[in-house]
Amino acid sequence: MSRLDKFFAGFSFRGSTPDYEPGDVIEVMVTGAEGGEAVARIGDSTLRIEDAPSGAVNTRVLVAVDSWDEAAHRGTGTYRETVGESAF
């Protein structure tokens, strides 16, 4: 990202339910679990993460999005790798 881009990043009105496309690879914070599977809540959207390691909650992981329902703002993805942890 260029220096100028850093100043204008986020210069928009962002909704509360971001949507993603199948094939997107995104970095998310794992925020909880649902039915034994890791879940990332992104705003008010929800991404279920398959194959996440146990104890993934509060870690930042790379996820490949497999499917996404734009009406329900819910999707599923596959765990790729752990890239970080919570700030605290």
Place this chain on the structure above:
Amino acid sequence: MTETEDGDPSATDGGEPPDGSEFGVGDGMDDQDDAPRIDFYGGKWASTIPLAFFICWAIFQSGVLGIGDTNGLVIGALIGTILGMFFVRGDWKAYADTIFEGMTQRVAATAIVAWLWAGMFAETLQVGGFVEGLIFAADALNVGATTFPAAAFVLCGLLATGIGTGYGATVAFVTLFFPAGVLIGANPVLLFAAILSGAVFGDNLAPVSDTTIVSAVTQDADIGGVVASRFKYAIAAAIPAFIAYLIAGSAMAGVSLEGSAALRDTATAAGLVHLLSMGIVIVTAVAGRHIVEAISWGIVVAVAFNLIFGLSSVSDILAFTVTEDGTFTALPFVVVGDAAGVGGSLYAGAIGFFPLIVLTLLIVSMAQIMIRGGGFAAIQEFLLNVVATNVRRAELTMVLGTATINGMITINTAAEIAIAPYIARIGEKFNINGYRRANILDANTSALGYIFPWAGGVLVGYQVMVGPEGLGAEYGPEMVVNPIDVVPYVFHGWFLVIVFLLAAITGFGREYIPDRTSEEVSRA
């Protein structure tokens, strides 16, 4: 509620009540770490006693008594920490160990390093006549009584952005700029408020500001990126504030005082070269260089300018004071004085942060005790399950939470450190980006520290006006502003709070973690 694979309870919406156990050390993911490690008489809520006692102390000291002394808060934190120990069940060793565990966190160390560098840089700009340069600019622009408050806002904002300390900028401007403005007919209440607004602007935006540093490092974001990302909010509040000062400057009458404006007495154009010193720090930090590197370059350039342009002597920057003349007194940084010691801007700038550093170590220790005792998780569970139930409410909770604690603890960096873990965790539970979290955290911290009569920023300015050698004694009672009168006129502070309330409601500036990754903390 469902069960996770390892049997931990968690919410079905991905909003698992966090335990806060990874506060700094360890991965915090195993069962043992999830359980409270310190048992308290009175349960997990008793683990909040040290921090709760400290907050009460801070409110009483700064809010009720109006004493803006960071060393006083250090004593409050120490007593609170001792008090909490008496509520521990069984062996007190775990409690004592947790104090060390808290103090050795990277978040505290990163902030401390950045503060030491920022302090040296800021003080070197001060001795290099930066304030006098800004006064020269006001004089050259022929600023009149009605435009004086607006000019004070801009110039004090510039100074505070350069030196990173709103308190320092307030003292400098109230000492030098305020009497000049009042003497030429500017309204004193409005002028004081405009100076405070400038301090808010700089405290919020400067990469070398203590609050900026804390906001970035506690939210896992790099300082340069944070400064760039908060520019939009700062400008959105500053432009209407500037216009408001122009309008109010015309509408509000000045006081009648005998005397002449003393602007030209202190003005020197050469001090303006430090706009370049300041620019170097901002540009290198935004370019992604480590903040230590960015400020080091700023220090090198500022020292060079001071010496090349004769803005200060070597001994103004670094001085070894000895009591008797000798071989080494021929050196420019060895001087003879009444008492032996070390001095100069590098020395004074660094040690100026020592009380805040000690306080920070104690606050993060108290927070760690709360985490190991289960109190942190209990408060956070309440916030996430009852208050912050969707992303908009989460952001509003973050905005109002920081505003409330900064309204109470008016030494704003201390308040910011206390609330930072909650902002991180609430924001992360909705995948809100670290830059956005840092901006929410710092805006209210900066703004509320300069609005209310008990705020540290207001008090340091007021202190210059009162007392046996204050402005009131020198010029008359018209030169003393009642702190309560300035509350409605700290326009930039109020507008910054409003901008963030609107941003939380409308989603302006909102970024999620998948949008872009904060650069590494090592590049803080």
